[in-house]
Amino acid sequence: MATRPERLLLASVHDVCPRFEREVDRLLDLLHPHVGACIALLVVPNHWCDSPIVPSSPFARRLRRWADEGMEIFLHGYFHRDTTQHRRAATRLRARIMTAGEGEFLGLSRLQAEDRIVRGRDLLEQVTGRPIAGFVAPAWLYGPGAKAALAHCSVALAEDHLRIWSPKMGRQLARGPVITWASRTPLRLASSLAAAAVLRQAPVDILRIGVHPPDCHHEPIVRSIEKTLGAAASGRRPGRYSDLLARSA
Numbered sequence: 318m319a320t321r322p323e324r325l326l327l328a329s330v331h332d333v334c335p336r337f338e339r340e341v342d343r344l345l346d347l348l349h350p351h352v353g354a355c356i357a358l359l360v361v362p363n364h365w366c367d368s369p370i371v372p373s374s375p376f377a378r379r380l381r382r383w384a385d386e387g388m389e390i391f392l393h394g395y396f397h398r399d400t401t402q403h404r405r406a407a408t409r410l411r412a413r414i415m416t417a418g419e420g421e422f423l424g425l426s427r428l429q430a431e432d433r434i435v436r437g438r439d440l441l442e443q444v445t446g447r448p449i450a451g452f453v454a455p456a457w458l459y460g461p462g463a464k465a466a467l468a469h470c471s472v473a474l475a476e477d478h479l480r481i482w483s484p485k486m487g488r489q490l491a492r493g494p495v496i497t498w499a500s501r502t503p504l505r506l507a508s509s510l511a512a513a514a515v516l517r518q519a520p521v522d523i524l525r526i527g528v529h530p531p532d533c534h535h536e537p538i539v540r541s542i543e544k545t546l547g548a549a550a551s552g553r554r555p556g557r558y559s560d561l562l563a564r565s566a
């Protein structure tokens with residue numbers, strides 16, 4: 318009889334940068350009891366062009382400590398802000414509706430994307446003293462230039478809303494939803510709470526939970542995150558994204 322693949326829970330904290338240090342601490346406190354150090358930190362080198370990570374700064378030293386504790390460090394865009402003029406109306410609409418202007422890697426050319434990936438990767442690797450685990454585009458939005466750049470830079474792991482893949486190997490590693498919360502409008506907040514309640518019961522092998530700094534300012538979201546972690550952790554081992562590479566080797 319074929320053995321069932323191990324079920325994993327993958328937790329991530331988005332938008333890790335000096336600006337959100339307090340929120341990141343709160344989110345780590347929420348996640349730790351459920352997943353220990355099995356946490357992916359999605360780090361932005363210079364959030365909105367005015368929250369730079371400076372090597373040897375106190376924040377950079379914390380980042381290194383988190384990596385030393387076993388957390389995975391992902392590059393998460395460079396500025397986390399969409400600075401390109403989107404030519405096609407559909408792309409423009411998608412960028413605006415889905416991201417409030419934060420789809421940084423949606424409209425970049427391959428060379429532009431590559432420049433930011435290389436600079437961001439160099440910075441994070443200098444700060445943490447180890448290779449990055451992978452790259453996640455802000456708002457999970459990748460244009461063709463970004464996808465080509467990731468493959469060209471041999472990035473080990475990437476993910477979007479629906480799947481995790483290895484640009485380096487050119488192979489999909491897992492499919493399944495990522496549970497996330499939104500608080501920009503009351504309607505989005507309500508629908509993200511409802512979606513989390515359904516998705517945390519989903520019978521998927523790889524379940525992802527992604528939390529963002531604003532989440533911790535909304536008590537209903539905090540309660541939903543705790544409930545979701547509890548439900549998702551039952552019957553799943555807290556894992557690391559790199560476990561998927563080992564599984565597919």
Ligand SMILES: [Zn+2]
Binds near residue numbers: 332393455456
């Ligand atoms: Zn983000």
